[in-house]
Amino acid sequence: MGVIKTLDYNTVVKIAAGEVIDRPASIVRELIDNSLDAGAAVIKVVISGGGKQIIEVQDDGSGMEKGDLEICTKNHTTSKIGSFDDIIALRTLGFRGEALSSIAEVADVSILSRLRHTQSGYRMETAFGEFKSFTETGMNTGTTVIVRDLFGNLPARKKFLSNDSTETRFVNHEILKKALAFHDTGFEFSSHGERKYLASPKRTLVERIVEFFPDTTDYLIPLERHDGAVKITAYLTKPAFIRPNRSYQYFFVNRRAVEWKHFYFAIQNAYGNLIPKGFFPAVFLYLELDPAEVDFNVHPMKKEVRFREESVISKAVQHALREALSDSDGISPADEGEMRFTPYERKIAGAIGGFLDGQSAGDMENGVNRQVPPPDKQDTRPFDHPAGSERGLFPARQAAAPGNIDYLEYRYVGIVFSAYIVLEGDGQILFVDQHAAHERINYEKMRDKYRSGQTASQELLVPVQIDIPLKAADSFRENVDTLGAMGFEIEHFGGNSYVIRSIPD
Ligand SMILES: Nc1ncnc2c1ncn2[C@@H]1O[C@H](COP(=O)(O)OP(=O)(O)OP(=O)(O)O)[C@@H](O)[C@H]1O
Ligand SMILES: [Mg+2]
Known part of the structure; x- marks a missing residue:
């Protein structure tokens, strides 16, 4: 007898749901997409237990009429396309008619919705694919979706979820990506009864970027250009701003956060060796192009994108980034040298110059010849975590450097790119990130005083x-x-x- 059999309906829908919903963050992503498609001005996300217990997404968008609410959790129901051909002209984030049905299959779901200009709204309750109730309810215009007990019917899948704080982090990251793509929409996020943030609608993209990444403020270079059919908008940082990982790099196509390997290549090519190996600039890059030129229907979670003319887009992005960098101050050869220093930079350079001449060598003791902690650990360490003090002044090369460098034997040469202190000696040249060095010096002074109770x-x-x-x-x-x-x-x-x-x- 053959071994192939047809799966029963229940198994099929659970497998299909798993392709769309794998954790609380993907529910949040889908619900926010729906709210954005409904034209919401403000979207509130409330979770508890990392979203495993409860996820609530509330919007003030168009709302749904009674008949639409009744069927919205059924398979393949959508108001966004009528046939496959409509995908070519897609202007909405949703198109598959799968998100709500997938969520309703694996959780206890309540959806409340009130259409504009109507007296009251309706509330529908479903649990793990079963319809429960439909009642009239008083509420503001818009839609609220409440998702409880995620994977309550799939214990095997539930086991794969991480602890509450990790799941909260994933949720937070999804909201962040939406907020960066839709700067003109407000986002509010609360977890476990505590409001984490309220990002009000912004007039400009850059306002939204610095709201979430205030540390990039002084380094951002704006870029806007049309190259053939593609409009490229970006904010990228001067080479003096570096991060130990890619957590400050975001890429959007027609307002969707997507992954595209050419994005990372383009950044690498544009910055070349302006940035030490193993470090990354902040880049927020937005492409807008005719929906017919791009296909989002290549990944069940819409995470990937395919361009009709990938190499043309890739070249356009590389070119734009490179041009923006060379036009900006801070990296062209004419910008080098002391004349360009701000008083603050001169002060730091002076302090560190003196410092490296040995005037306060004691402070430097722990600053060199240490290995950098893995990049993903650097940002989240509590201040007083013992390992948190191990970050070296020479992070990029330190792992490969021979042991016990006597850096006081090195001669202070000067500063390049307004960012790096250059030292020479012992047949080597060392580059020190002056801002990191300054932070390190302050850190060690404060730490020593703290430890000695002074x-x-x-x-x-x-x-x-x-x-x-x-x-x-x-x-x-x-x-x-x-x-x-x-x-x-x-x-x-x-x-x-x-x-x-x-x-x-
Ligand atoms: N917050 C909302 N406000 C108004 N209408 C909504 C909202 N959420 C869902 N809907 C309606 O329910 C329909 C089904 O939503 P669902 O997310 O399942 O599918 P979709 O958004 O059309 O496609 P996709 O599966 O790609 O997300 C939507 O097409 C829309 O008409
Ligand atoms: Mg949707």
Whole structure:
């Protein structure tokens, strides 16, 4: 007897659902897409238990009429395309009519929706593919989807989910990608009863970028150009801004975050050796082109994209990035030299120059000849984590450098690209990232005072407000007390904003 058999319907829909929904973050992505397609101005996401217990996405978009709400969780129901040919002219994020049915198959789902200009809305309840109830309800215009007990009917799949904080991180990252693509929409995110942030609608893209990545503010180079059929908009950082991983690189095509290997090649080619090996600039790149030139229907989660003319697009992107970099200040040869230094840079350069001449060699003790922790660990370490102090001043080459460099034997040559201190000696040349060095020196001074219990505080004349990047918000919050003991008087100012009133003396 043959071994091939037809799968039963229940198994088929669960397999299909698994291709669209693999974890809370993919539910959040699909629900936000629906809200964006419905023209929402503000989208609220609330989760608990990393989204495993509950995910709620609320929008103020168009809403659904009664009949649409009744069928929206059925297989292959969509208002966005009528036939395959419509994909060619796609202007919406959704098109498969699969997201809500996949979610409804693997969780307990309530959908509330009220169409504009109607008196009341409706609430539909389903649980693991079964219809439960449909009632009239009072609510604001728009749609709210509440998803509970994800994979309650699939224990084997549930086991593959990570712990709450990891799943929360994935959810956060999905929202971030949507927020970067739709700067004119507001996003609010709360987890476990605590509001993580409220990103209000922004007039310009750059406002949204610096809202989430305030540390890039002083380094961003804008780029906008049309190349044939493609419009390229980007914000990329000057080479002085580097990260140990690609967590500051985002690529969007027609407002979808997608992966495309040529994006990374283009960045690498454009920056070449302006950036040390193993480090990465921040690049936020947006392409807009005729929907007929691009196919998003190549990955069940729409994560990938295929271009009709891939090499043309790839060349256009490379060219645009390279041109933007060479047009910007900070890297062309004419920009080198002391004349270009800001007073702040001159001060740091002077301090470090003196420092490297041996005036405060003791401070440097731990700063060299250490191996860098793996890039993905660098950002999230709590301040007082012992391993957190191991970051070297010479991260790029350190692993390969011979042991015990006596750097005081090196001669201070100068500074290049307004960013790197150059040292020579012992047949070698060393490049030190001056900003990292300065941070390191301050860090070690503060740490030593803290350890010896000699902290003192100095009140600032004008308190400084800072916005902590979202990625670091949790670890910052956890360490506010330690920072306080070091002499930072920090007051929470709502969301991710803090006011610094005093600093270590
Ligand atoms: N937040 C919402 N506001 C208004 N209508 C919605 C909302 N969410 C879903 N809908 C309606 O329900 C339909 C089904 O949604 P679903 O996400 O399953 O499919 P889709 O968005 O059309 O395609 P895809 O599977 O690619 O997401 C949508 O086409 C839309 O008409
Ligand atoms: Mg959808």
